[in-house]
Amino acid sequence: xxxxxxxxxxxxxxxxxxxxxxxxxxxxxxxxxxxxxxxxxxxxxxxxxxxxxxxxxxxxxxxxxxxxxxxxxxxxxxxxxxxxxxxxxxxxxxxxxxxxxxxxxxxxxxxxxxxxxxxxxxxxxxxxxxxxxxxxxxxxxxxxxxxxxxxxxxxxxxxxxxxxxxxxxxxxxxxxxxxxxxxxxxxxxxxxxxxxxxxxxxxxxxxxxxxxxxxxxxxxxxxxxxxxxxxxxxxxxxxxxxxxxxxxxxxxxxxxxxxxxxxxxxxxxxxxxxxxxxxxxxxxxxxxxxxxxxxxxxxxxxxxxxxxxxxxxxxxxxxxxxxxxxxxxxxxxxxxxxxxxxxxxxxxxxxxxxxxxxxxxxxxxxxxxxxxxxxxxxxxxxxxxxxxxxxxxxxxxxxxxxxxxxxxxxxxxxxxxxxxxxxxxxxxxx
Amino acid sequence: xxxxxxxxxxxxxxxxxxxxxxxxxxxxxxxxxxxxxxxxxxxxxxxxxxxxxxxxxxxxxxxxxxxxxxxxxxxxxxxxxxxxxxxxxxxxxxxxxxxxxxxxxxxxxxxxxxxxxxxxxxxxxxxxxxxxxxxxxxxxxxxxxxxxxxxxxxxxxxxxxxxx
Numbered sequence: 001x002x003x004x005x006x007x008x009x010x011x012x013x014x015x016x017x018x019x020x021x022x023x024x025x026x027x028x029x030x031x032x033x034x035x036x037x038x039x040x041x042x043x044x045x046x047x048x049x050x051x052x053x054x055x056x057x058x059x060x061x062x063x064x065x066x067x068x069x070x071x072x073x074x075x076x077x078x079x080x081x082x083x084x085x086x087x088x089x090x091x092x093x094x095x096x097x098x099x100x101x102x103x104x105x106x107x108x109x110x111x112x113x114x115x116x117x118x119x120x121x122x123x124x125x126x127x128x129x130x131x132x133x134x135x136x137x138x139x140x141x142x143x144x145x146x147x148x149x150x151x152x153x154x155x156x157x158x159x160x161x162x163x164x165x166x167x168x169x170x171x172x173x174x175x176x177x178x179x180x181x182x183x184x185x186x187x188x189x190x191x192x193x194x195x196x197x198x199x200x201x202x203x204x205x206x207x208x209x210x211x212x213x214x215x216x217x218x219x220x221x222x223x224x225x226x227x228x229x230x231x232x233x234x235x236x237x238x239x240x241x242x243x244x245x246x247x248x249x250x251x252x253x254x255x256x257x258x259x260x261x262x263x264x265x266x267x268x269x270x271x272x273x274x275x276x277x278x279x280x281x282x283x284x285x286x287x288x289x290x291x292x293x294x295x296x297x298x299x300x301x302x303x304x305x306x307x308x309x310x311x312x313x314x315x316x317x318x319x320x321x322x323x324x325x326x327x328x329x330x331x332x333x334x335x336x337x338x339x340x341x342x343x344x345x346x347x348x349x350x351x352x353x354x355x356x357x358x359x360x361x362x363x364x365x366x367x368x369x370x371x372x373x374x375x376x377x378x379x380x381x382x383x384x385x386x387x388x389x390x391x392x393x394x395x396x397x398x399x400x401x402x403x404x405x406x407x408x409x410x411x412x413x414x415x416x417x418x419x420x421x422x423x424x425x426x427x428x429x430x
Numbered sequence: 431x432x433x434x435x436x437x438x439x440x441x442x443x444x445x446x447x448x449x450x451x452x453x454x455x456x457x458x459x460x461x462x463x464x465x466x467x468x469x470x471x472x473x474x475x476x477x478x479x480x481x482x483x484x485x486x487x488x489x490x491x492x493x494x495x496x497x498x499x500x501x502x503x504x505x506x507x508x509x510x511x512x513x514x515x516x517x518x519x520x521x522x523x524x525x526x527x528x529x530x531x532x533x534x535x536x537x538x539x540x541x542x543x544x545x546x547x548x549x550x551x552x553x554x555x556x557x558x559x560x561x562x563x564x565x566x567x568x569x570x571x572x573x574x575x576x577x578x579x580x581x582x583x584x585x586x587x588x589x590x591x592x593x594x
Binding site: 088089090091092093094096097124130132133163165170171173184185187190205246247248249250254255256286290320323325328333336337339343344346 | 464524527561566575
């Protein structure tokens, strides 16, 4: 059985996996078996036992989430929805694009099985508006699946109904937040909702809805096909399965690799990404994208799994790492990060809408030599005011504070030097 | 509907209306197609004018004000005219580490525009955009629907030359 369920077909095809290639290697067999001979409860049970955790960044156990959806008569009248979060926009993340552009049928099959598990009759792939190729490929895959009877009124001849459609996003980072995504799907401004209710109780158009990441759903066919124990066997540490890990920054070989959960940060950076380029030294790592806390050299031997990285004060998040090298000014990089978070705030909650631009302004002042005594204490205090739990409807601002507070922790001396000397000592390219 | 309403909707082409109606078939109600409808019209015209906005609002059965509050929320919906080609330059953190600030400065100088500006010959509009999800190939930008990766200052002339 496979060790690389997410990428094996892509590797053997050397590129895009067509419908013929997908079916030729057993694709859609699992969905057929699920829909014609298994119960929804059985499917949920296997996924729960597999300990598959959400691959979008939060790591919530997928089977447990599915279990929150009311089933049968308890769901009331109307549609139930499975929504794939294909709005990959976390700076540093590029793994969902890879899956969509190379193996769209894997996502379609994953959605068929996921929808069956929660008795959803409607599915949407909420896709980055910028993914033009992805939209073309997914619409093509959906049309192909429909023409073969794998989608529509009577899928696999079972009497079960499932329609899938692609929604192309109008473009805002906050659309990646589950409830903001649902508002955007409904054609509105992508503002997160106050929770509860959570989507399984009241989601798209008030109906029971599950939102799952692309990579999460792509794991589902092989988990049902090979079993929960097989999935556990793929992981090296506490977490099950494989993960698409990525590295960007001044490394020799930036890219993406499917590796066991629990692979160490060092192995990913040094073996797979080829280590730092000549003339650059590693200074900091954002292990899961922009909204994760910095780690530093002392953390290189940590395994990439959810619990270990959390215990180290960060988050595995998307598993795509951004490397800060020693030519990068931590103050200016923080400014770039807060510019992003400030701009992408939906504007609803005061600590986020007003606090993040304030952070950006303070960082710009410090970077450009206008820092004053007390500015660092002000940044510290703002981190508490903006990022504290429960102060906002969503975790956007909390995510912004992760790299900010950790930069102040690990690179405080750089901030102090800027203020003391009234200038940035780094040589900025351009 | 009144004749005035029919006339307004007629400012949209048959093709645009057909594409918008096709989107509506996937949704439980017409207003839910607001973003799709804006995108359809923009694909045909390059941007969404006030006149188009009013026409779409009438077609979907919603107020123009509500539709504008949606249109102005999203990065990819343009409520101002753009040039023949739209350059979207990523300025998020991985592109930053790989030198997008210098690249952006070079591009602004070459085109003679600020961010948000359009060249006098209407050829290019230059906009910043957030992470394009191709970070291993940073710096990255999009021109129209094309993703352009591993962009260098030296390579800019050749890249821009593909878009007349």
